[in-house]
Amino acid sequence: MRIGELAAQAGTTKDTIRFYEKVGLVAGRRLANGYRDFPPEAVAWLHYVRTAQTLGFSLAEIARHGDELREAPDAAEALSALFEEKIQVIDARMAELAALRAELAERVGIGCPLRAIGQSG
Incomplete structure (x- = not known):
């Protein structure tokens, strides 16, 4: 899914997703036309990130533990x-x-x- 669709489904902005991508919290692949393409599970992950932030976890903490929690x-x-x-x-x-x-x-x-x-x- 493209970044605009992901932003709408996750209830965030495209700029937030770009920032999360920059710091390694979410990954999308680049299509031939340069657009970002994100997997459908990115929606649930972004909800998780927002919930974790609400619970007082920093983005660094979320990034540090994200892979181990997913696996x-x-x-x-x-x-x-x-x-x-x-x-x-x-x-x-x-x-x-x-x-x-x-x-x-x-x-x-x-x-x-x-x-x-x-x-x-």
């Missing part, structure tokens, strides 16, 4: 492992944000919030 005999098991890894990353980031929030809360009401706590000013 995994038990994709649910492979996905669960990736989800668990992502949860750990999110938990670590939440802890960092909580520490940052606590630091900022300590600085509320002091003369210069950029000075170190306990430094006279």
Whole structure:
């Protein structure tokens, strides 16, 4: 299928597909007339990419794990492992944000919030 048809079926733009092709997320072959031709399964793959992005995965993460997930005999098991890894990353980031929030809360009401706590000013 040509890029316009793929974009319409996947609910994205031709520019997005071109970008995904450039970074290796989707592959099409070039026809003799120069048009891109994509396989029908590219529609499902683009839906997968968009869902993965919604779940917080970067395009680099999607690209890094895409082939192994497509070829995994038990994709649910492979996905669960990736989800668990992502949860750990999110938990670590939440802890960092909580520490940052606590630091900022300590600085509320002091003369210069950029000075170190306990430094006279």
